[in-house]
Amino acid sequence: MQKDRPLWALLGALVLVQICYPLTRGEVRAGLTVATVVLGYVLSVAHAWRCRGARAALALVATATLGGFAIEALGVATGFPFGTYDYSGQLGPKVLGVPLIIPLAWTWMAWPAWLAALRLARSRPARIALAAAGLAAWDLFLDPQMVAEGYWSWDSPTPALPGVPGVPIGNYLGWLGFALLLMTVLAAATGPAGHRRDGGDGPMMVLWLWTYASSVLAHAVFLGLPWSALWGGVLMGAVVLPLIPAARRGA
Structure with missing residues (x-):
């Protein structure tokens, strides 16, 4: 639909930046990391506003x-729930030790x-569990990649x-715990609209599938x-x- 074009354009820009990421090094790669996150943030918030x-x-x-x-400020200050870790200065300005x-x-x-969990589960508890599992499984790609780049590191x-050296197992458990809390609150706070399947969710579903496939490949x-x-590939793939x-059945 024509009104979805800005969302698709944002997604296209994000994909282009991510394709460029492995072809660069140093400060350019760090800049592309920041650009990817900013584009993804704008895309998700804009989609939530337009469709829900x-x-x-x-x-x-x-x-x-x-x-x-x-939770990041708590983690940097106390080591809970992700373990004792620190961010480098490569990802831009920090507040309370956390890059913005x-x-x-x-x-x-x-x-x-x-949104993916909405298509795969019917009850609220199942949706919360599935969404949290998917978000936590994404970290199996994120943390090893960012540690390898030197963007953050753990003391132990x-x-x-x-x-997968450099990332403690406890970090993944911390991700899962916070993801469960986040999704529980999000499910309640969004209200009925947040539990509605929407035909305009296409950009988000492509983003979710692209994130998985491109991460495995990269x-x-x-x-x-x-x-x-x-x-x-195995654990995020399961989600x-x-x-x-499910998308084919919906279509």
């Missing part, structure tokens, strides 16, 4: 952006994770998943991270791949 209304968009910002910043783009990243991916990155082929490609037949 102001309440849903504000709920997304309150839970994922503000909540994401709060980090809570934007939570928001960017929380929204498509929730053990025990770690086989083949880690396996371009970034030299085959084990995170395997872990993320994402059922969306394909």
Whole structure:
């Protein structure tokens, strides 16, 4: 639809930036990381506003952006719930030790994770669990990639998943715990509109599938991270791949 064109244009720009990412190095790559997150954030919030209304968009910002910043600030200050870690200065300005783009990243991916869960589950508890699992599984790609780039690091990155050094297993458990809390609050705060399937969700579903497929490809082929490609490919795939037949049934 014509009114969806700005959303598709944002998605196209995001995909283009991500394609350029593995072809660059150093400050250029860091800049592309920031650009990707900003584009993704604008896309998700704009979609929430257009397709679910102001309440849903504000709920997304309150839970994922503000909540994401709060949990990251707590994590940097105390080591809970992700372990003791620090951010480098490569991702832009920081507040309370947290780069400002980090809570934007939570928001960017929380929204498509929730919308995908709407298509795969019928009850609210099942949707919350599925959306949280999808968001947490995305971190199986995110953290190994960002640690490899030196954007953040843990003081004690053990025990770690086989083949994925530098990221403690406790971090993934922290992601799952916060994702469950985030999705529980988001499900309540968005109201009835937040639980409605919408024909305009196409850009978000493509974003969710693209994020999964491109992450597997990039880690396996371009970034030299085959084990995170395997872990993320299997565990995030368990949540994402059922969306394909579900989308076909919906069509």
